[in-house]
Amino acid sequence: xxxxxxxxxxxxxxxxxxxxxxxxxxxxxxxxxxxxxxxxxxxxxxxxxxxxxxxxxxxxxxxxxxxxxxxxxxxxxxxxxxxxxxxxxxxxxxxxxxxxxxxxxxxxxxxxxxxxxxxxxxx
Amino acid sequence: xxxxxxxxxxxxxxxxxxxxxxxxxxxxxxxxxxxxxxxxxxxxxxxxxxxxxxxxxxxxxxxxxxxxxxxxxxxxxxxxxxxxxxxxxxxxxxxxxxxxxxxxxxxxxx
Numbered sequence: 001x002x003x004x005x006x007x008x009x010x011x012x013x014x015x016x017x018x019x020x021x022x023x024x025x026x027x028x029x030x031x032x033x034x035x036x037x038x039x040x041x042x043x044x045x046x047x048x049x050x051x052x053x054x055x056x057x058x059x060x061x062x063x064x065x066x067x068x069x070x071x072x073x074x075x076x077x078x079x080x081x082x083x084x085x086x087x088x089x090x091x092x093x094x095x096x097x098x099x100x101x102x103x104x105x106x107x108x109x110x111x112x113x114x115x116x117x118x119x120x121x122x123x
Numbered sequence: 124x125x126x127x128x129x130x131x132x133x134x135x136x137x138x139x140x141x142x143x144x145x146x147x148x149x150x151x152x153x154x155x156x157x158x159x160x161x162x163x164x165x166x167x168x169x170x171x172x173x174x175x176x177x178x179x180x181x182x183x184x185x186x187x188x189x190x191x192x193x194x195x196x197x198x199x200x201x202x203x204x205x206x207x208x209x210x211x212x213x214x215x216x217x218x219x220x221x222x223x224x225x226x227x228x229x230x231x232x233x
Contacts, residue, residue: 047211104173
């Protein structure tokens with residue numbers, strides 16, 4: 001059973017870069033079978049897709065965040081990462097990493113999720 | 124404001140059947156598959172339905188999904204107290220070139 005676990009600072013200062021890592025265990029991160037995904041949820045609100053990173057290293061980001069988002073994958077460590085630059089209070093949210101199956105192309109079939117990590121942006 | 128529209132709340136009594144709707148458009152729900160997620164308070168979302176009407180293994184058959192035109196629905200029959208949660212629909216949007224979620228429906232079991 002694959003497990004995903006987010007890690008990173010819970011507090012980031014405004015205008016700085018939020019950096020999170022997701023570690024995958026109990027399953028493969030390679031093989032082209034999955035998109036590795038970041039999703040966030042503002043307090044008491046709905047879900048917002050941040051983007052996909054593929055095991056090739058290519059990425060696809062939410063157009064509304066694209067200018068501030070960078071994602072990468074480290075196959076050897078079985079990790080993928082999110083960097084969100086120039087953060088503001090509006091970026092305070094629970095951040096989830098998740099796995100999507102490529103058999104469904106870019107469709108949002110997120111079959112495994114991390115438990116989430118709360119990131120607060122302070123001024 | 125979410126591109127996929129869901130009623131903010133729904134309710135039912137134990138044993139009842141409830142339906143949650145997700146309204147989209149010709150750029151998202153119309154041409155693309157819909158997924159549904161269940162989120163119990165304090166937990167990560169869980170995949171409930173994919174490809175409009177398919178259940179992952181382990182999801183009870185009390186949960187069913189359907190799609191017609193630019194709308195999708197999640198039905199829960201034999202409602203149980205443990206079904207009290209937030210439910211989100213999701214789809215790819217061809218115009219936005221990204222994944223979009225509905226705003227979520229909070230289901231209360233009375």
